[in-house]
Amino acid sequence: MHSAHIRFKSIEASDPQLSATSASALAEVLALLAAWLVVGLAGLVRPGSLRFAGRTLFPLGALVSVAIAVVAAANLGAAPTRVVLPFGLPDLPMHLRLDPLSGIFLVLLGAASAGISVFAAGYFRSGEGTPPGLLCFQYHVFLASMGLVLLADDAYAFMIAWETMALSSYFLVIAQHRIAEIRRAGYLYLVMAHVGALAILLCFGVLQGGSWQFTFDAMRGAHLPPAWAGAAFLLALAGFGAKGGLVPLHAWLPEAHPAAPSPVSALLSGVMLKMAVYGLLRVAFDLIGGLPWWWGLVPVALGLFSALYGIAFAAAQTDMKRLLAYSSIENLGLLFTGIGLAMVFRGASMPTFAALALVAVLYHAINHAFMKSLLFLGTGAVLHSTGERNLGRLGGLIHRMPWVAWLTLVGALAIAGLPPLNGFVSEWLLLQAFLASHAVPYPFVNMLLPLGLGLVALIAALAGYVMVKFFGVVFLGRAREAALADAHDAGFAERLGLGWLALGCVLLGLLPAAVVPVLAGVAQWLGVGALPRPAAGWWMLVPLDARQASYAAPVIAATLFAAVAATSFVLRLVYRRRVRLAEPWACGGAGLSGRTQDTAEGFGQPIRHLFAPFFAMRRALPSPFDAEPRYEVTIGDRFWNVLYAPLAPLTDRVAGALAALQRGRIATFLLYALVTLCLLLALVLVL
Amino acid sequence: MIPPLVMQLLDSLAALLLLLSFAMLAQRRIVTLVDLFALQGAVLCAATLLLAWRTGEVNLYLSAALTLSVKVIALPRLLHAMIRRLGVYWDTDPLLNISGTMLVGVPIVVFAFGLAQPISALASTATRSAIGIAIAVILLAFLTMITRRKAMSQVIGFLSMENGLFFGAMCASYGMPMIVELGVALDVLVAMLVLGVFFFQIREQFDSLDLDRLESRREAP
Secondary structure, three states: OOHHHOEEEEOOOOOHHHHHHHHHHHHHHHHHHHHHHHHHHHHHHOOOOHHHHHHHHHHHHHHHHHHHHHHHHHOOOOOOEEEEEOOOOOOOOEEEEEOHHHHHHHHHHHHHHHHHHHHHHHHOOOOOOOOHHHHHHHHHHHHHHHHHHHHEOEHHHHHHHHHHHHHHHHHHHHHHOOOHHHHHHHHHHHHHHHHHHHHHHHHHHHHOOOOOOOEHHHHHHOOOOHHHHHHHHHHHHHHHHHHHOOOOOOOOHHHHHHHOOHHHHHHHHHHHHHHHHHHHHHHHHHHOOOOOHHHHHHHHHHHHHHHHHHHHHHHHOOEHHHHHHHHHHHHHHHHHHHHHHHHHHHHOOOHHHHHHHHHHHHHHHHHHHHHHHHHHHHHHHHHHHHOOOEHHHOOOHHHHOHHHHHHHHHHHHHHOOOOOOHHHHHHHHHHHHHHHHHHOOOOOHHHHHHHHHHHHHHHHHHHHHHHHHHHHHHHOOOOOOHHHHHOOOOOHHHHHHHHHHHHHHHHHHHOHHHHHHHHHHHHHHOOOOOOOOOOOOOOOEOOOOOOOOOEOHHHHHHHHHHHHHHHHHHHHHHOOOOOOOOOOOOOOOOOOOOOOOOOHHHHHHHHHHHOHHHEEEEEEOOOOOOOOOOOEEEEEEHHHHHHHOOHHHHHHHHHHHHHOOOOOOHHHHHHHHHHHHHHHHHHHHHO | OOOHHHHHHHHHHHHHHHHHHHHHHHOOEHHHHHHHHHHHHHHHHHHHHHHHHHHOOHHHHHHHHHHHHHHHHHHHHHHHHHHHHHOOOEOOOOOOOHHHHHHHHHHHHHHHHHHHHHHHHHOOOOOHHHHHHHHHHHHHHHHHHHHOOEHHHHHHHHHHHHHHHHHHHHHHHOOOOHHHHHHHHHHHHHHHHHHHHHHHHHHHHHOOOEHHHHHOOOOOO
């Protein structure tokens, strides 16, 4: 680091004390990002050594993560600080900036990746595929690039960080690159990432508004005509939507997440998808000026559709990691919905509700980082212990892997949106925001938006259904395969990682009254609006007005705990010595095998029927007279068939047409050159 | 001001250049093709000298010396040596027969003159009327490359194209900057050497310098 050349500038120079502390905060964050890189580089020293990477480097990386989260959290209220690093192309130094919006996402990055890194310390095994040291390098480059995405304050730095993030995560996804299917998934991911990056690049091109200055400050100052502002927003939505799995740009997500090793899936889903949310927030609320309010309806509509689509597909999945990937599409859909809602409220001059929607988005982003990482890591532990991802071959693992099962249960309950865990809080806040949408002063919009309320409720209910399926099929019931008897619980580091994330879910659920004012501060800094701060105890979350709605998580938790304890106490008292234990799903009898249980397919079947238009389903039903009846169902994505599949033949056809030009005769090529030359000369003549 | 007699002399030299281009287009004997190329270089050299004498530009003298040494002496000798070693004396049956090629050449010359008109109007040199001829030489050389089968004649066509460029620069602005001219001359020599190596490689591989053999090597569509 050329610390001598780094110039720190604070926006609020009037308060030297404040600027000094926050300037050092940016320096600290940068130093910590560099520390990540150093940890990653250290992995290259002994790329083959699993012990070195697992015992030393990943825990060190986790420590750095915690430090980043702490530094960013401590400076959330500070004024933005910036620094110009003399890196990069000549005359294009990197502009970096730490402000509350990037700060809150840095907290998310640090806090979630800390748990994931600790888990990863115990997760990676030697075997085919990328050696552990190299994996460690890619992993930490990935983390550092995400940090840089959050700090970037000009388009160049942003794009460099964004592309580094895409590339490093691509290499992580194809860690098991000897498997052709994984290489294909990685390729699809890479292509979609680049298509998205292209859209983002074009978005910045529009945002500079003719000034040809690509710092974010210049973009903030540029005044775009409404049409161009809309174009920039659409490009941003396409670019960040492709990264965030917004339907129909979601095709890579259910392929790449299962292909990656579980800690990487957790990082992709828990953290990297949030970079898309960050990017869209940055563009929509910070960089674009003069965007008409109704553009907000686009992310609302796409987000709601995306969420419903994702959760319906999640219900139909039989691969546990694909199920979680589709659930990520659902959650990201809700986040995009919230962003759109905040834009509509902002345009409608309802600042309080805009702030509420934005707080819901930020809260849900953090929540999802914790709970989805937790679930992905849980599936990783199951995968290691059993070698199975297929739900049809799992079951009853709560007896073999109690730690993993109970910790995963926390994540499953949280993502199902049940109080007193964190998922409930953010979805409740989003519903509160939706409840106000009838007051939007635009005709039709104020009638249609409240319908979103019903959709969000439906989505939340379906999420619960999916989580019952996920947890029930994997951990409850009986083992569906004999081999599952050998399953063993996760190691210490893995338990620690899972425990960290589960603790996050519980704390975020129990203490929303402490979290919401912090997030409201970020929303206020973005100029969206301020939330009122009604006087209420630490246990009581009152987003707007105590007469309207309030939520006391600790009270609910205590009530639930007391109710469960009392019920179990009464049951034990009443039914003492009259209890006979039988295998689950055996109807109280015996002699039925582990196969006679509800399956993942069976559990998802009603959803498949209800949402039949979503699925491209092919079924092979057995006839009653088959000696060996077989039931097969494959579920395809209609968007794949309509949007993606035709692309390859189209490209082939265009290439075939162009191949006719390539005759392979040198004289022909020369003729092309002559004709081109003459045409160009004639053009010059005409012009 | 350049006296009319010198102007007329320059114009005749330019016409000779164009005539030589057509001759090259029609010639099937490669040895003669090289001689024609050398002759074209000599005419170019003479025109440059004449212009240098009348305008007093030192650059043009240097340029004429360069043309003489590279295009009249060095390259033809190199080409002749190569022809002897490779044993290619004829470029029989061109892709388009001779009379057809000549017929195509006529509209190309017309096009070139049409093209040169606005450029001539912009140029301030005395020789601006000859720009059309320069462009015609370039395009005709291109046509020579297209219609020939042997790699050797294509190389000669390429070199002749360079002659046209040179002449064009001379007419439009009394020559290119010296450094560019030196660079181009060096490039031509190097290209010649590289191509020579290629010729031998091609013959080693295919026992022929016919480009048709090369073309059968193309990627399958």
